[in-house]
Amino acid sequence: MSDDNKSVMDTIKYNFDPTYGYSLDQLLAVKTPKEPKDFDCFWQKRYQKALTVDPQPHIKIIKEDRLGWRVFDISYTSTDNFPIRGWLLVPAFGVIKRGFIVGHGYGGRNEPDFHLPFKNAALLFPCFRGLALSAQPSISSEPYWHVLHDINQRDRYILGGCVEDVWLAVSTLLSLFPQTAGRLGYLGVSFGGGIGALALAWESRISKGHLNAPTFGHQPLRLRLASDGSAHSVQQYYRTHKKQTLKVLRYYDAALAAKRITMPIHCACAKFDPCVAPPGQFAIYNALPKKKQLFILDAGHHNYPNQVRQEFDLINELDAFFAPLSE
DSSP: OOHHHHHHHHHOOOSSOTTTTOOHHHHTTOOOOOOOTTHHHHHHHHHHHHTTOOOOOEEEEEEEEETTEEEEEEEEEOGGGOEEEEEEEEESSSOOOEEEEEOOOTTOOSSOOTTOOOOSEEEEEEOOTTSGGGOBTTBOOSHHHHTTTTTTOTTTOHHHHHHHHHHHHHHHHHHHOGGGTTOEEEEEETHHHHHHHHHHTTOTTOOEEEEESOOSOSHHHHHHSOOSTHHHHHHHHHTTSHHHHHHHHGGGOHHHHHTTOOSOEEEEEESOOSSSOHHHHHHHHHHOOSSEEEEEESOSSSOOTTHHHHHHHHHHHHHHHHGGGGO
């Protein structure tokens, strides 16, 4: 174990080991679980239906120039007529050649990520259904409860709607900026990383993607490995609803979806993470068939000594990884 990892371990005491005893070699050997026979049919049907939805985007200027960006409030219609809100950034100066959809973690988001290095791009920051700006009275915005919303119904589980929100975000960007066709990227962290993997498996309009500490990988392991956050909530529910829960979650396994992703993917996976167990993160990376890059984080969902440096290096890698979209 590196000195940095020892520092991470010494910083705070959990009642479990957030490395789960896995070495890097063992993490890189995690396989995918058994999948439902109709996994592809289930998701392809949803994707094709989502493509028929007109997102009807509306934008309203918030600020003419903030750190080089024009900032807009944006809303669009997702599946089931669900209203999605978020932010849109476009360059204050220059032309738009490419576009990005940026997902968020389970804490939602309060504003766009102004630090992203992508110039000549339109950046869409949707808030997934039930969270942040897209909150609705019928859905709890607390991660502990949001992750359980309709978990007993395969076709209505909230995660499926969030995946569809990504697909409609793509439709929205293309309707507003048709010149970005063939030049779209996706970035998602934690919750947004897992939702992103589920979305990108079927999304042919995205050219490149980045998944940071992605969740929902290898659901059987996720149910078994002690965790904080939303995973703990699912584990608690699973104890009294085992058969039905696993029957539904098999269709929402980001590692199974990753096997179907054909575009180049950049992953940042953590060796230590108390909220998203590293074996699940690496199951997603390992399942990617080709054209993949890995950035190894000392830790996820936890502050650590080398964090600022790693975040700086990661941003530089992403700048280079997505650069071809503007060529």
